[in-house]
Ligand code: NIG
């Protein structure tokens with residue numbers, strides 16, 4: 401049976417860029433969008449969803465999360481508010497290692513259950529595609545355990561889950577070189593042969609891997625058929641954005657300290673910049689990414705949550721959309737493109753995902769507001785009415 405989303409006040413199609421249709425309808429057949437605009441209902445067997453007075457956007461795409469983990473880090477949060485730096489906590493064996501210890505002690509079942517309940521929550525906030533990274537195992541078995549949980553989420557979750565192997569940090573009591581050899585000779589080949597991840601990501605920064613080490617790992621992953629991402633320039637200028645351009649990463653994420661020259665390199669190499677304003681909020685970082693330069697050079701800015709227990713416990717993408725404007729000064733329209741079309745680009749899914757046009761996947765959010773600017777403005781309110789994934793309603797505030 402076909403579905404007609406009827407008579408929306410505004411439809412943001414996000415085809416190529418910010419585009420808006422006033423007073424329009426969307427016809428869905430099966431999993432796919434068939435027609436757009438003013439649609440005649442005559443003679444069709446159709447389920448009608450009344451969208452009068454509502455805004456319709458593509459389903460939100462969160463292209464950067466670490467949502468499989470155990471435990472929480474409120475003690476470190478309090479310490480940071482009292483003035484202790486994130487880097488200092490990390491150097492004392494906390495930070496990522498705190499979550500690694502909790503995650504190693506958790507069973508696959510426990511990790512699956514907690515991650516699935518997070519996914520159910522993020523659906524209520526409009527996310528219809530989510531990338532999920534490993535990275536809290538730090539041994540071959542530990543990372544494989546998390547990737548198997550992600551695979552199970554992928555098979556059972558109502559939304560699309562994109563799996564990423566994250567090479568996160570160097571655990572204690574192993575030499576850097578030995579750890580990297582182990583990653584390249586054991587972990588990446590096994591992940592590639594079992595097809596447990598689509599992307600390989602690495603944390604290239606002062607407290608984790610150097611450019612040389614990151615280069616070695618990303619090259620191996622690329623040779624074995626994985627697509628690439630990188631955590632670059634989050635805590636310092638790590639050289640990670642330039643490396644992303646050199647090795648052909650699909651996206652480079654964080655980019656707080658990235659320079660104009662490096663942005664130019666990213667542009668030439670078609671690397672999608674993913675900005676994570678929730679992390680800036682929680683780390684209370686004064687320095688902000690050079691948004692003006694990204695816009696001037698016409699890079700397709702994506703925004704994502706970076707949901708993780710240490711530096712960003714926010715998974716609600718509407719909040720992240722507001723923060724992109726509030727903290728980074730990203731125009732409201734660009735923030736919305738950043739959480740849909742450009743986020744899909746960061747996962748290599750555009751235009752199947754991230755836009756509303758005939759042939760695209762019917763992933764949609766119906767918002768209970770009549771003007772898209774309210775999506776960013778109504779920061780404290782939940783304004784989602786309906787979420788559809790591949791043509792099926794997966795969240796309905798009336799039910
Ligand atoms: O993206 N930068 C590395 N990883 C996360 C933080 C992880 C943690 O602190 O647990 C991030 O900010």
Ligand code: FE
Nearest residue numbers: 464466631706
């Ligand atoms: Fe991250």
